[in-house]
Amino acid sequence: MHSQDENPPQALLQAWGLASPPRRGPKARFELTDVVSAAVELADDAGLDAVTLSELARRLGLTTTGLYRYVDSKDVLDELVVDAALGPAPHPRAGRARAGIRELSNALWSRYETHQWLAVRPVVRAPRCPNAYSWLAELVRALREAGDPRPVGTAIAIDTLVRGYAQQALASVGRDLDPVIASEIGRRHPDALVASGPRVEPKEDLDEAIDRLTAPQWASSSRGAGEQ
Numbered sequence: 330m331h332s333q334d335e336n337p338p339q340a341l342l343q344a345w346g347l348a349s350p351p352r353r354g355p356k357a358r359f360e361l362t363d364v365v366s367a368a369v370e371l372a373d374d375a376g377l378d379a380v381t382l383s384e385l386a387r388r389l390g391l392t393t394t395g396l397y398r399y400v401d402s403k404d405v406l407d408e409l410v411v412d413a414a415l416g417p418a419p420h421p422r423a424g425r426a427r428a429g430i431r432e433l434s435n436a437l438w439s440r441y442e443t444h445q446w447l448a449v450r451p452v453v454r455a456p457r458c459p460n461a462y463s464w465l466a467e468l469v470r471a472l473r474e475a476g477d478p479r480p481v482g483t484a485i486a487i488d489t490l491v492r493g494y495a496q497q498a499l500a501s502v503g504r505d506l507d508p509v510i511a512s513e514i515g516r517r518h519p520d521a522l523v524a525s526g527p528r529v530e531p532k533e534d535l536d537e538a539i540d541r542l543t544a545p546q547w548a549s550s551s552r553g554a555g556e557q
Contacts, residue, residue, distance in 0.1 A: 340400045344409060344458050357398060359389065364399045368410045377446045380410060412458030414444040418467040426475035433468055434491055434539050438532060441495035448495035464488065475543065487539060494535040
């Protein structure tokens with residue numbers, strides 16, 4: 330168990346620009362960003378579970394021990410990989426709250442499409458890397474501009490919606506079910522999505538869901554700024 334006084338891992342401090350790479354020993358062959366980029370490529374190829382220290386070291390031509398020069402645990406590596414795949418959030422132009430929220434949600438959806446493992450990764454702790462907070466900050470800014478009295482809560486809800494709809498798109502819910510089970514779902518839960526139902530377009534549903542979630546804020550913003 331980690332104490333609150335324990336220093337953060339060196340690699341996380343580097344991600345925030347709060348520390349320099351270690352200078353002891355021979356000159357490093359890679360920058361931390363090179364190592365993380367290789368890990369993202371590995372995750373894109375085979376999923377986040379495939380990003381092990383041994384496999385990443387093999388791809389980089391290092392020993393597993395040599396990889397510890399850059400990152401000291403699988404958990405820290407996973408955090409860095411997730412943050413790199415998210416990338417920094419776009420910065421929507423001020424004065425267009427509705428367009429800004431759409432731009433951010435669409436950009437986040439695009440990240441999940443590009444890195445499909447990102448949507449289904451387990452979330453076991455609050456993020457400790459910078460990019461995740463850039464997304465939250467930009468959503469909060471746009472929502473506050475739209476007049477939302479609780480922008481942090483709405484921003485988290487939008488993030489959850491985008492991820493949930495991305496999971497739905499990946500899972501193709503109901504379309505690969507055995508016909509017998511699909512029929513029983515239809516009998517017991519006729520309003521649920523089943524294999525025989527129409528193909529769901531999660532991105533279209535997502536846009537509508539975000540519209541409904543933020544409609545009160547957009548209405549007040551439109552009255553104040555004349556935004557469409």
